[in-house]
Every structure is written in C-alpha cells, then in structure tokens.
Amino acid sequence: DTEVTQTPKHLVMGMTNKKSLKCEQHMGHRAMYWYKQKAKKPPELMFVYSYEKLSINESVPSRFSPECPNSSLLNLHLHALQPEDSALYLCASSQESPNSYEQYFGPGTRLTVT
Amino acid sequence: GQSLEQPSEVTAVEGAIVQINCTYQTSGFYGLSWYQQHDGGAPTFLSYNALDGLEETGRFSSFLSRSDSYGYLLLQELQMKDSASYFCAPPGADSWGKLQFGAGTQVVVTP
Numbered sequence: 347d348t349e350v351t352q353t354p355k356h357l358v359m360g361m362t363n364k365k366s367l368k369c370e371q372h373m374g375h376r377a378m379y380w381y382k383q384k385a386k387k388p389p390e391l392m393f394v395y396s397y398e399k400l401s402i403n404e405s406v407p408s409r410f411s412p413e414c415p416n417s418s419l420l421n422l423h424l425h426a427l428q429p430e431d432s433a434l435y436l437c438a439s440s441q442e443s444p445n446s447y448e449q450y451f452g453p454g455t456r457l458t459v460t
Numbered sequence: 461g462q463s464l465e466q467p468s469e470v471t472a473v474e475g476a477i478v479q480i481n482c483t484y485q486t487s488g489f490y491g492l493s494w495y496q497q498h499d500g501g502a503p504t505f506l507s508y509n510a511l512d513g514l515e516e517t518g519r520f521s522s523f524l525s526r527s528d529s530y531g532y533l534l535l536q537e538l539q540m541k542d543s544a545s546y547f548c549a550p551p552g553a554d555s556w557g558k559l560q561f562g563a564g565t566q567v568v569v570t571p
Binding site for chain 1: 490491493501502503504505508510547549551558559560561562563564
C-alpha cells in the first residue's frame with residue numbers, strides 16, 4: 347500500500363469555525379508533512395513530524411495546529427482562519443526525514459474560508 | 461539563503477523531447493529531486509540525483525552537476541499525459557528533513 351489518504355476532500359468553513367484535516371498512511375513511514383499550496387504556486391512546507399514529534403514548524407500562524415496521534419495519522423486543526431488561508435492542503439510522508447527527497451503525497455484537502 | 465530557478469512554461473508537440481533546467485543556490489546541498497503534478501492532483505515523485513550524472517527512469521531522465529549548481533529533467537517521447545507542472549526540489553537545503561520546491565515549470569504538450 348503506497349497510498350496517503352486525506353479527508354475531507356473539500357471543506358468550506360467560516361472564519362469562526364473550528365475544523366480538522368486528517369491524513370493517514372500505512373507505509374510504515376516515520377516522517378509526515380503538511381504543505382499549503384496556492385493556485386499556480388509550488389507547495390509550501392508548514393510542518394514536519396519525525397517519529398511523531400514536531401521537528402519543523404515553518405513559522406506557521408497559531409490558528410493552524412498540527413497533531414500526530416500515532417505513526418500513521420496526522421491531523422491539522424484549524425481555528426479562526428482568514429480568507430487568505432484558502433488553499434489546497436497537502437499531507438505527505440517519507441521513510442524518515444533524512445530521506446525526505448522521496449515523499450508520497452495525499453490528494454489534498456481543498457479548503458475555502460468564507 | 462537559497463534560490464531555485466526553472467522556466468515557467470515549456471510547450472512542445474507529442475513525441476518531442478523537452479528539457480527542464482533547474483539552477484540552484486543553497487547554503488547546503490544533498491541532491492536534487494523532481495516531482496510532477498497534474499492540475500488538481502497531488503505531486504508525484506519522479507527522480508532523485510544525489511551524485512553527478514544522469515539517472516534514467518523510462519522516458520524520463522534527470523541530470524545533476526554539482527560543480528555548476530545545475531540539474532535538468534529530460535522528458536522524451538512526449539505524450540499528452542505529460543502535460544503537468546514539474547518541480548525541482550532539493551531536500552534538506554536549509555535544514556535536515558525539509559524539501560524546498562522550485563516555482564515549477566508548466567509543460568504543455570500539443571497534438
């Protein structure tokens with residue numbers, strides 16, 4: 347199984363809502379990532395988890411809160427978002443962060459903040 | 461700091477060969493990855509060059525020259541399904557575990 351799954355596929359939320367994005371992989375990978383991608387732009391790294399511990403936070407606003415409950419799951423909790431946070435949110439995994447050159451991406455959650 | 465440069469768009473006909481160049485300036489360098497992303501899809505890993513030289517995977521090849529801070533992705537026998545964005549991405553450029561994507565090259569394949 348070389349698949350990374352993400353739910354939901356689409357999400358529309360108001361600026362006062364709280365929602366969560368979910369990501370799951372069963373490849374035994376020990377590094378997991380959250381990226382944000384705007385239209386016609388490259389993915390931008392947000393967070394890296396290595397062995398279930400947060401290892402990189404790319405100065406992401408606190409309204410985005412990541413969580414790694416176990417080695418297969420990665421969540422991104424959203425609260426009080428702004429319209430400019432509307433984007434495609436991609437989850438990825440790799441064997442471990444030193445081998446980050448080969449990452450497996452999920453299909454993404456397309457988020458719209460109204 | 462670091463910078464990555466690749467052309468924004470390349471157009472070619474089916475059956476042709478396309479070369480996407482990537483030049484980089486990074487404070488630390490471990491190698492160069494390439495990813496493909498179709499519109500509305502997820503990035504997909506294509507290849508990785510840790511050492512200088514050419515790596516071939518089917519119709520796609522990737523090349524790296526560390527001395528020139530330069531790499532390229534070569535797409536041969538272009539097919540319509542190759543229309544996509546292609547990103548060069550050195551891993552660990554700023555810190556271990558981080559993958560930095562270039563701006564991407566949109567490849568448009570015409571009949």
